[in-house]
Amino acid sequence: MRILTALLACSALAVGATNAHAAEDVTLPDTLAMTAYGTGSAGYTQMVSIGNLLQNEYGTSVRILPGENDVSRMTPLRVGRVPLCACGIASYYGFEGVMMFAGRDWGPQPIRVIATSTASFGLGVAVAGDVDVETPADLEGKRVAYIRGDDALNKGTEAFLAFGGLTWDDVERVNYPGYGRSFDGIIANQADASFTMSVAPPAQQLAASPRGIVWPRLDPENEEGWKRLKAVAPYFQPHEATAAAGDYGKDNPWVGASYPYPILIGNDRLDDETARSLIKVLIEDFDKYKDAAPGNAGYALDNQNMEWVIPFHDAVVEYYKEIGHWTDEMQQHQDMLVKRQNVLMDAWKEYKAGDTPSDDEAFKQGWMEARAEALKAEDMDVVFE
Template sequence: MHRLARHVLFASLPLTFALSEATLAKEVELPNTMAWTAYGTNSSGYAQAVAIGGMLQEQYDTSVRVLPGDNDVSRMTPLRTGRVDLCACGIASYYGAEGVLMFAHPDWGPQPLRVLTTSTASFGLSLAVAGDLDVKTPADLKGKRVAYIRGDDALNKGTEAYLAFGGLTWDDVERVDYPGYARSFDGIIAGDADASFTTTVTPPAQQLASSPRGISWPELDPNDDDAWKRMQAVAPYFQPHKVTSGAGGVSDENPVNSASYPYPIIVANADLEDATAYGLIKALQDNYDSYKDNAPGAAGYALENQDMTWVIPFHEAVVDYYKEVGVWTEEMQAHQDKLVERQNLLLETWKTFTSGDAPDDEEAFRDAWMQARASALRDAGFEPIFE
């Protein structure tokens, strides 16, 4: 199994967790108020942020204000400007840390982000395929009509990654452009497209499952190392995942070998105060039972669901917490150090690039930045991933 698939497994938790709730509360230092951004009010990410906020209010008298954002810009701009402490973000947080896609722009560049915690729950992220096509694996998508969502880098990158798993590219399918995510599912139901990227539990997937076409989810063989290497070369944040909830009858009794990545990804800037970062991760773990059932997907914050060798570095205070509870290893530290080194290199490269003769035209600026970025990473022994 590829290293990104390996989650930390714990046979037992340290004695720290046996301390009384009152003792634990004294050890957590949090501000009186916090502000977060999250997805829209009808999203599971927003519901989880509200559930966590309720726990923090009840246990630590910390008031959390959750600001919903309809897109990545509205969620991440307040974090960049210091208006909020945290973002319950999606995979755009990784793009931000890398300075690519929408962040390869004069107003953005690589962001100094650090993970506080993530949620990996029972659902998956996959291509929803019309059930009348007999698509069993991504390779079966060859020649099919696949949705491309204009302006949505994360969804399109997910589609590209699934195609790569099957040894395909956009050139091997018929690309059908849509102005929005929901419209692509209307297109599948109407017979104008065959597949679109989504989570397995989203309402549009449920609508497709209830339509005459039905729904299917391509299986990803967890033991096909070559296919996973192809997929993770496109999108290294994907992990093998046995999906047990989803449209079309996906359940514990009828699971699907698929893929996932954490959602939400709770990130802060690297300069978030250590006491706040440490207090939050400790509060989330110490009080897990009090919020895990209060929002869809909130059970995904369990300690055993945290991937300690993922693609964005942890906040140093979070690392300190994991060391204290005895789950941090030398391998994890080495991985963390490489991620921090990569991010520092990107930040320095951006500083040099923008202080020089960077083009004024946005498209030319993006092209030049991506070339400078790739060269700097390669020279330091890193894979650019995005070019």
């Protein structure tokens, strides 16, 4: 993978024209490498803007390795080539050791969160505006896209269906070879719905088409609906999206769902000083970079979900304790996630030490069964059956 070095020269968007640090006692290496989404992505752009801050204020140059898929982004982290990844929801799948991470070269990863960004957009099922859908329950009988080889998108769709008390059996599943093609299909009236980010170009194209677009409402007060959704995909959280394709905005937000993107992670072996310095800069220098790239506002302290699905790095926890932003409930949740991580990793070691199948699919199936048994033995939700 070709290494791209983030351009760190001062510009109108460069942060920190002076050397007056908002964050004190910051100790970072001279060079910090990370993986991120491709060069045109929001995640990459955000990391460049944060790299500007680190270069201009703290003398740390940031090298960004763009990866076109989840495996290419997370492999350098796994093998120790980089200490950080600005990843997507696949980081949670890596934590759980499922889907693309259930293969013999992966298994559950010792992933720890530094910070996340939850911005103005949402994530969910976009629906053609001419099929009379107001809530996920209205998707019954509709033509819903299934993307071959994209577990994350299909899991998101499954979760939205669950909110409405539906499964794939209650809709007409339409298979597509890729995510973009599914929206071509909706515009051509061959399908009615597909999962995406609320500001993604395919959603904008659907909104501009004769069919138009609607985002099904997820009532935050619908406790049973949210319980069903989170049983499928616990990383979702209620969210009012003020940025969404179609007739949505600050005055008419989409009452839907989201999850963080990107998710800045390291392994549990990431040194404490780097982890602590990074979260300190991101929180205390927020005003210096919040407007430097679209989505940067999502790193604000108020936007951090302190009881999410991946544990924080220990040094990040210590920082939150220092600033008085940590509760007993948060610690209890953190301890539960660390315990879950240990249960999964111990189960993986035990499974691999046994007589595992040589066939890749049989290997994955055997692991998923062993994984489920280990979690059930600790009275933990399996989530991925």
